[in-house]
Amino acid sequence: MKSAHITRLRLTDFRGYGALDLDVDARPVAIYGPNGAGKTNILEAISFLAPGKGLRGADTEAVVRHEGDMAAPAWAVFAEASGARGALTLAAGARLGARRQTRLDGSPVSRAALARAFPMLALQPEEDRLFAGPRAERLKFFDGLVSAAAPEHGEALNAYDKLRRQRQKLLEDGRADPTWLDAIETDMAAHGVAIAAARLDALSRLQAEIDAAPDTAFPKAGLALDGATEADLAAGMKSGAAEDALQNRLREGRDRDGASGRSLSLGPHRTDLTARHTGKDRPAGECSTGEQKALVVRLALAQARVLARATGAAPLLLLDEACAHLDADRRAGLAEAISGLGAQAWLTGVERGLFNAFDGRAQMFEVIAGQVTPR
Ligand SMILES: Nc1ncnc2c1ncn2[C@@H]1O[C@H](COP(=O)(O)OP(=O)(O)OP(=O)(O)O)[C@@H](O)[C@H]1O
Ligand SMILES: [Mg+2]
The missing domain is CATH 3.40.50.300 (P-loop containing nucleotide triphosphate hydrolases)
Structure with missing residues (x-):
């Protein structure tokens, strides 16, 4: 090699x-x-x-x-x-x-x-x-791994995040045109589903690679993604339907996101990567x-x-x-x-x-x- x-x-x-x-x-x-x-x-x-x-x-x-x-x-x-x-x-x-x-x-x-x-x-x-640290850091680390193998993932993340910030600002300003918000959320949903799909794909390859190698000085981990769109796709939802579902979550979350000043709607920016130390059967965050x-x-x-x-x-x-x-x-x-x-x-x-x-x-x-x- x-x-x-x-x-x-x-x-x-x-x-x-x-x-x-x-x-x-x-x-x-x-x-x-x-x-x-x-x-x-x-x-x-x-x-x-x-x-x-x-x-x-x-x-x-x-x-x-x-x-x-x-x-x-x-x-x-x-x-x-x-x-x-x-x-x-x-x-x-x-x-x-x-x-x-x-x-x-x-x-x-x-x-x-x-x-x-x-x-x-x-x-x-x-x-x-x-x-043991904040969710966002863990997600960033995982997205970094995904992007190293699939650079378009990094581009989709940037595009999604730019739209998310744009939407958030409009909601906080409180005078957003609903059709404009619709357009932003449609784009967010398209990027969001691509992001979730790339993460799931990367996770399954990574898990297969982890499972294939013997337990060495470095313990095996059981990985999972905890996110709404990831769950939709993992349950077999087609990407068009997953986009609709994400768009609905964003539309329904508008008032709450605007009032709280945070993008609380369950988009791919809220996903978490969870890991269990397989040998100890404990969540990784509880390990030394x-x-x-x-x-x-x-x-x-x-x-x-x-x-x-x-x-x-x-x-x-x-x-x-x-x-x-x-x-x-x-x-x-x-x-x-x-x-x-x-x-x-x-x-x-x-x-x-x-x-x-x-x-x-x-x-x-x-x-x-x-x-x-x-x-
Ligand atoms: N823009 C800069 N111009 C000149 N020096 C810089 C600049 N940015 C950082 N440094 C110097 O680089 C040094 C830090 O280097 P670096 O982070 O590589 O250290 P390190 O050897 O990795 O140390 P540690 O063991 O603490 O991690 C500091 O002394 C800092 O003053
Ligand atoms: Mg250093």
Whole structure:
């Protein structure tokens, strides 16, 4: 199996990096160093080479290099890489006040083409407590997994959310024209059903992948989607009928949504992802921090395999602080799983010792105050 991997990474005026030029091979890359050294910044830079909002959802003003009061005029990330169809170059960057541009082999590229050519998957430290945390964060995490394999899902989510905010504003203003609201809700229903269908499809692939692999350091999870439109579709409703049902819920919810100032109507923005730790038969949210992290890692690894099959290349993995909360056995399991996948995982951690299980199987870099040194 091929892997999506970077061979050379260059950053220009990105966060703390004026000019960084790293040569790497296809093996995992472990980056260690103290807090604030600039480890996550490297992963964030790579994340801008994929469709989406980047690892931290930051805008150009935040990521462009600042020194005192002075901001650089633009930032850029460039990578020589290899994907499902061989060698390629990836570039991303933005001038202050302008949108980010992403290029594949020097040309602008659609989200879908980029995701196919160079699949990528990210896991962030905030996601460790995903199953005990707020519903919206969990849904965002799951939608991120779905979008990595189906970039049109991200577009449908953006379109739906734009319409939802537009409708909400009209309802709160209290002088909306009902035919206008009808039109918005019709569009919301079409996008909403597409969103729910893509989630169900992704969930069944993910669950099959989880069930197919043996129980390792990472426990199995039983996943389910708790959402009105997802339930309609799962019960066999045709998409036209599901759209009508969603549109009705939105129409009937107008007064309540307007009065409460929140979109309480049961659309796909209110869906939740639930998970049970299969071995313990407990809801994931009741498991220990480390157990929850292990579940989240298992989901991400399973989705990585789904993506590998869909694109023909193991996705590049951005695993920020992946070893935090994991004991030595689970760290060894992570090293095993990444090797098994053949993926170029970019890992960060505060100490080299966290990556002992990767010795020989990963390239090590030490970062101290923005200085990156191969070790
Ligand atoms: N726009 C910017 N210009 C210059 N420096 C920046 C900019 N944005 C962030 N930084 C610097 O980057 C550093 C943070 O880097 P990063 O988040 O990569 O740290 P880290 O090594 O991942 O640390 P931790 O272990 O705490 O997660 C901070 O010191 C911050 O001052
Ligand atoms: Mg960090």
